[in-house]
Amino acid sequence: MNAIIISALCGVVMMFSSILLSSKLAIKNVAIMALVALIIANLAQIYGWYSVQVDTKNMLAFSSYGLFFNNIIFICTIFYFLLSGREIVNVGSDAAEYFALIFFVLCGVSILTCFNNLLMFFIGIEILSIPLYILTGSDKKNLKSNEAALKYFLMGSFSTGILLMGIALIYGSTGSFGLSASGIKSSVTGVYNVGILAPVGLVFLFISMAFKISAAPFHFWAPDVYDGAPSVFTSFMATIVKAAGLFAFIKLFSEKFEDLGPSFQLLLVVLIVCTLLVGNLTAVFQQSVKRMLAYSSIAQAGFMLFSLYSKNELAKEGVLLYTAAYSLATIGIFSILAKMKDYSFDGYNGLAKSNPILALTNTIFLLSLSGIPLTAGFFAKYFMLLSAIKAGCSLALVLFAVAFAAVSVYYYFRVIQAMYFKEGDANTVEPVPFSYNLGLLFLAGLIIVLGIFPTSLLNWYYF
Template identity: 40%
Template structure:
């Protein structure tokens, strides 16, 4: 709860920095705020679970763990907005504050115990994303991305809210544990059709937020049109919060009806894996490839939901979210640095990068290998733990299909690596990509964290015991 209060108050304080004539204080101020929130959140790790707002919000180890991921991800991403500071970006204070406010929504999504609090959290997060998607007002693609995201997101929100209303009508409560009790209550047997329809509508609404197929159609265009810095935030923080909230919903509220929803979630999983990986193969833009990559990784995270394996699934989703977020931040950070100076986002823009900037090439290589699930990276153990949770429940066929899709993903993840190390630069006279010392340090940290998760996965693989 302290994290929510700090982000809300300091987000407002950060807005007043916008009155300054210089943007130079905004970046360090945002990082100090995030570091403070991250530290305060860790303090709650050993504290007893606390409920707020008449048990609508609960701060426990589950919420603290996933709050740590979203805050750490934002903290590692913020340094790559340095170009906005140098260029005197208008409204930069407002954009930073929107990110802080969106984290409030993300924390609500991982801490809720009431469907109304889930809805409020999703809306706080979503509205912020609608604004930052169109932050590059002079860019037609950015305007298109914001409009498409807003319109489709509004429909998804309406569907989600309708589903919540039907679930309430069938069970008579918004409280997660009481919903689960209402499902098994014989007195509510006649209302099961209403309950099942409500559950399906809620699944549709949340699946849209996490870019799961077949509700993914907005993702490639919105990711491509949104400024790369904010795309990275969408691809990591929004997805982590979405899956943490989704898992809590299934385990705490709908567990008694798993015989109904497990086949549904499995169908979404298979479709998401197929569309995400096959779609990524056909892309010529690295940014669109990363958009389809985000879709495919939603499929791998869905395997953890299908497993319904209690703490084993919770640990798998936590580890996967952490490894995925770190690798994705690294990939988008390199892409942003390259695209800002070369004004391109295709594979050819990475040609010869290993020769002109070995650090960027190395970090991008580590990120791609982790996203592909290659051993000695965090991504490998993320998939290993997720697949293990599913195998423990007997979903062998699903895991085999996921492994085949992982093999497909190696093709498109290796393409940037081949371009960087095996293709000559198109123009030898092009100046090397400029990277500040601070950004270089953060890039090295991202690569080290990815390798650390792959070498010592036990440090984070059993946070929920």
């Protein structure tokens, strides 16, 4: 509850700070302080201190798992603010509003981690998406940004429509929006037989959530939107929002619909295979690093979907680790990308000579994304696949995923190759302040620490 209230309040504070403060730097600092307050409030709730007691009529249920996920998201956001804050305030003239919108997104995230009712689920999804439509179009003079915003808006609203239809059908057959209502079995003592509605509704929910996390074959909007949006907001969408969407997806389908049986498993396997295939294979052919990252984020979502397949304790831990590993690495890569003048692979030529720290940290982030051992990405993928095997997943599917992890190495290493083994002119990157380098090094260090001691994150969760 703390996180929901404080994040909404922070959003309002940021809106007012645009009137009171004129300096962009001051606005950025206010945002960082507000985020720290948010983290403290969330930690306070984990340790049993509530600001207000609200009777939510069992519509929200707070678990330590959800709250811990909140924490990971907020910590990733603070890295995002620290590394990309300068770019956020320079996207347009309304610096404070961008931060306000980001805080509203975080409010949606904190609802999505604790919903216990389809109504709250719907509200959370909408609070999450509507500010993102605005953020995508925030580069007002740029036609590409406008186009991306319109596409995102149309696709997003379309999937909202499907989502609502799914909820309505489930309500029709069970008579309740609650997640704890007895699965898809009718709670109304059957006068009418409306059994067929619930499975159809579930498939609708499934499709719309696949839209939201851009899993193939519902991914068509993602590359365009990620490409057109300002780089800083692409970074936010591809990491924090995507992870939260997946979390909601997993929470919804593992809690409410446990006994869906083999047909659902089949649906999920098709989704995973499509996502891995399309994401990885199209990423290979991209010329722009930004677009490559968009496709790679689709592919990474495929890996995260394994936890939905297995639904055991290991998968829950895997989601935490994967979110942290993937979000931190991608935030780092995007913050470096935003400093580049040219987003194509050739733009990275010779970066190792002109700015060795940027090249080194970028290499670590890319290694982590491709899942090389000693980086956090390796154990994230390892946990996912191990949990799938324990849940009785066929070995062929796991081998398929490993094969595509190998394919992903190819396009991540193209960037590394460009940075280290190609000659380029020295002026490809904007000058960066020392503190920025320090932040990048810290982030890279964190990824390596998580890669060597993955249990440190999980220990923190259990104690």
